[in-house]
Amino acid sequence: MSLATCDMEAAQDFYGPVLGWTFRPGRLGEEFCIAMTDGVPVAGIGAVSRRLGVAVAWTPFFGVGDADTAAARIRERGATLAIGPIALGDGRAALAADPGGAIFGLWEGTVHSSWHVAHGSPPARLELRTRDAFAAAMFYGEVLEWASERPERCEVDYRDDAVTVEFGPHTVATIRGGGVESAPDPHVRPRWHVSFYVEDVDEVVRVAVEAGGTVAAAPEDSPRGRNAILRDRQGGLFTVQARK
Template sequence: MLGESAVGAPCWVSLTVPDLAAAQRFYGAVMDWEFRPARLGEQFSVAMAHGDPVAGLGAVSSSLQVAVAWTPYFAVLDADETVSRVRERGGTVAVGPIPFPNGRAALSADRNGAGFGIWEGEILTSWRSDLHTAPASVRLHTVDAFDAAIFYGEVLDWACGRPECCEVEYQQEEVVLLRAGRPAARLGSGAVEADPDPAVRPHWQVHFAVRDVEASVRAARDHGGRVIEEHLDARPAWATLRDPDGGHFRVVAREQGR
């Protein structure tokens, strides 16, 4: 069930890894997460923060050579219609829509190659847009933010004029997606489509709110990760990290009182 202003908004994030137990140890230390089994089987788990579901982690055999990357999912009303829009506008659909116990999902990529998911179904309380409690936000690093905004706007019904849809604003050369009046996603230009570095190619980056960015940075280093960039004196403080398998993500200091 979609909450207020939820259509087209991020509603979940997931990570595919070669070793689920190792990923749990790393993210448990860096993010202070706990994990519970998922309904999909023993190779999947749900990351929990203070009792709330935050993200999904799933193991895939390393022989399949699946890139380790955080993937955001966006809420839609009709998964079949949405994947048709993806294809019509030059994107690709890798998987789905496939059924799950509480909805349907598909994995896609936009026309510049950035991967994302769509979700039709129940949204967990921790991700409901009307409560301002989403545990993560997302930012697209892409070749041309304005062109990408047209693609995602048409695919995900951004700025469609209906009360349940998200709004879009242009701020300081970025496209900002708003849900219930708060930023839920940002789109920025500057990625290089053919660059060998996955951090430079078009991709969605997931930003997690944490209480202590410095502690997360220290834990990442101690557990085999890398610090790509850190700004501990910024307000809010933030750092971009890489897990031992190559997955990029960002930690940002949580606002006081949240």
């Protein structure tokens, strides 16, 4: 999970009290930091939105062995490569849009062992809401080599009317289809929803508003638990989800 922001200090001042995060320097330079909860990395934050000409937004970055190969697969499948691959710290990154328009990133480089979730409960989850879940699963599976023969591959399954992507015992991403139109409303446009688990959704919403954020979707109960959609001070959209 990575936040492209235009003001690192403002982002830390917001997410610190709202989600209880602390921050440490990243390995990608002064413009980047790592958000931590209970000593575990949760997300990356980079003050790069102005420099790269991108909107303030939360974006999932998927690790790949070769960014050029993955970028070629994206183009071959009718999707859009917006930025890169470009050198970034000790790795290479790219930003793309899938055939439905959902934004995602690629990362080729070292992934610190503390980011892995195979032996602990992940602090966040990803959900792609798109028109055709199976077409999206095929696209990402081919680009990112899900369900390949690689030792650390992800497993792809269909469960509870959604495509699930699993690594070890954990579901790390879900793809849901249907009911999505091509519209400027971020609630219905195909996109990756970045959700962070919290103990009390309503309290987090209250603190977020006090910290200068806004409510995009009020707290509500769903089959997956209570959740709400928020915007940070600079417009970054994210979801908070009650921990089960």
